[in-house]
Amino acid sequence: MQTFDFVVIGAGAMGCGAAYHLAKDRQRVLLLEQFQIGHARGSSHGESRIFRFAYPQTEYAQLAMQTKPLWQALEEECGQRLLLDSGGLDIADDPSGFAQVNQVVNTLSKLGARHEVLSAAQFGERFAQFRIGPDGYAVYSPDAGILRADQCVRAMAHMAVRHGSTIHESEVVSRVHSDGDSVEVITNRDRYRARKAIVTAGAWVNQLLAASGYPVLPVRIEREQVAYFDARGDRNLSLGQWPVWIHYRRQIAYGFPDLGNGVKVGFHHAGHYINHPDENCGVLDDGDLQALSTYIRERFANVDPTPRNGLTCLYTVTPDEDFIIDALPHSPSIIVASPCSGHGFKFAIGIGRALADLALHGTTAMSIAHTRKLTAAC
Ligand SMILES: Cc1cc2nc3c(=O)[nH]c(=O)nc-3n(C[C@H](O)[C@H](O)[C@H](O)COP(=O)(O)OP(=O)(O)OC[C@H]3O[C@@H](n4cnc5c(N)ncnc54)[C@H](O)[C@@H]3O)c2cc1C
The missing domain is CATH 3.50.50.60 (FAD/NAD(P)-binding domain)
Structure with missing residues (x-):
């Protein structure tokens, strides 16, 4: 032994x-x-994961702040870029999302993390890529980025x-x-x-x-999926122009700028509970893809709503x-x-x-x- x-x-x-x-x-x-x-x-x-300090809960924001220098130290050690600067947006434009974005703003203020609150009009001037509702607002965090997973x-x-x-x-x-x-x-x-x-x-x-x-x-397994959509060559959707984003609403959506394979978009907890991690591994759900297409059509002027491809991934979720x-x-x-x-x-x-x-x-x-x-x- x-x-x-x-x-x-x-x-x-x-x-x-x-x-x-x-x-x-x-x-x-x-x-x-x-x-x-x-x-x-x-x-x-997969290609990417969101890195952010912007959390409603202080503990996670603090953990993210403690973690960023460790990613940077690993980058130094292995000589590779792992965390791409993109900035991040937390967006709300209906009552189901306002409380969470307010809480994100409170947490960032409390911890002294850099951020900017944008009204719908300010958002529209700066990020015309995404259609925000007239009563909406967003918080922009320059410290957010993309981990090359x-x-x-x-x-x-x-x-x-x-x-x-x-x-x-x-x-x-x-x-x-x-x-x-x-x-x-x-x-x-x-x-x-x-x-x-x-x-x-x-x-x-x-x-x-x-x-x-x-x-x-006390955990359940959820099969999630993300999809890539063609940005039709729009440079305003590429890294440096368009940040990572989370849209707080009843069905939370999130996404990434185009890193070369199209814009990646997913719904948080849209998935299906499964009994075993191997169940339907890699099988994409047409209904979920359709829902993402509809979302893309509603929110992005310049993105082709037909998914190019997608992938599945597992959440292990506590209550x-x-x-x-x-x-x-x-x-x-x-x-x-x-x-x-x-x-x-x-x-x-x-x-x-x-x-x-x-x-x-x-x-x-x-x-x-x-x-x-x-x-x-x-
Ligand atoms: C679609 C999707 C999007 C996400 N987006 C984000 C995001 O933007 N930002 C973010 O911070 N997080 C995100 N997450 C969450 C994040 O990816 C996970 O929290 C993280 O990857 C969990 O890693 P893990 O090591 O716990 O699990 P895993 O990556 O599943 O690793 C567990 C490993 O254990 C191995 N294993 C299991 N049992 C055994 C055994 N008996 N013997 C030997 N090996 C075993 C498995 O094969 C597996 O490789 C996302 C997750 C998904 C699915």
């Missing part, structure tokens, strides 16, 4: 972030992934290995057990012993916890959409992280830092106190 200081289970954005920091802290780390790093069956694949995951994995981490792909963890001061991890190929295990298994988390005899997390990041009750050698609920990617390298801190010291300076729900409930 091989031994390590720590075993990290699942090499999506969170597992790669944790392995990167632990390896950098000179720990002997094994990162196990059931598929290949960068696969498209989980939550971390696939490159981020690969960069964290690559740098974890450079710092001495071992990564095994195509190795499925079937069980993890805590026996006092150490853990045993059993896979389809081998057994490992370590001081602690970090479970970053995304939508598969409850399968592993249940198979290991631990209580499952209140807060993350769960904590040691298992009564088994402190196993730390579980479910930082998804559709908004976790931006924090991956910061959550990786927090997971490494929890594994090494049992505490962290990262703003995750609100996510430590398992031991708080004991």
Whole structure:
């Protein structure tokens, strides 16, 4: 049986972030992934993710502020641009969205983060690309940007290995057990012993916890999809001209400027609850595509409403959409992280830092106190 200081289970954005920091802290780390790093069956694949400080909740804004320098440090270390400056817009133009955008403005003001509130008229002068309703308004945040998602995951994995981490792909963890001061991890190929295990298994988390005899997390899996639309050569929709944006309304919409493949647009929580992460993997839903087309037609003058292509992706959603990041009750050698609920990617390298801190010291300076729900409930 091989031994390590720590075993990290699942090499999506969170597992790669944790392995990167632990390896950098000179720990002997094994990162196990059931598929290949960068696969498209989980939550971390694709061209882009929104990075923003602009949150209604202070804790997440603070966590984003703590995380940005860690992305920048990784960029320095690996010599790649991972976080593109784009600025961000939070938009509301009906009563269902006003409260959240007001709250975003309050949070940014409280934390001293740069932002500008735009009336519908000011918005229209500056961003004629998008049709905002006459009673609407928006907040522009220059600190928002775009994480190049696939490159981020690969960069964290690559740098974890450079710092001495071992990564095994195509190795499925079937069980993890805590026996006092150490853990045993059993896979389809081998057994490992370590001081602690970090479970970053995304939508598969409850399968592993249940198979290991631990209580499952209160999460549901949602299959989401995003689509790309042709910007018809309109340079006003390209990076530098058009920011990332979130449109707060009953059905929250979000999107990105054209990075070369068209503008990417999605609905937050438009998806379908599924029982197993493999269910209908990669199958696009025509009704959802149609709804996105209708939205594009209503809101963008210069975008072709016929989707070019799309992709599916999984949300692992808690009841209140807060993350769960904590040691298992009564088994402190196993730390579980479910930082998804559709908004976790931006924090991956910061959550990786927090997971490494929890594994090494049992505490962290990262703003995750609100996510430590398992031991708080004991
Ligand atoms: C459509 C969409 C849009 C999003 N947009 C944004 C955004 O703009 N901004 C943002 O911040 N966030 C966004 N998110 C959320 C973000 O992408 C997720 O929070 C994040 O990717 C979750 O990463 P993860 O590592 O927890 O999960 P995953 O990436 O799913 O990683 C879990 C890994 O564990 C592996 N695994 C599971 N079980 C086992 C096992 N037993 N043995 C070995 N390996 C195992 C899996 O194969 C997988 O690779 C979006 C998500 C989606 C789906």
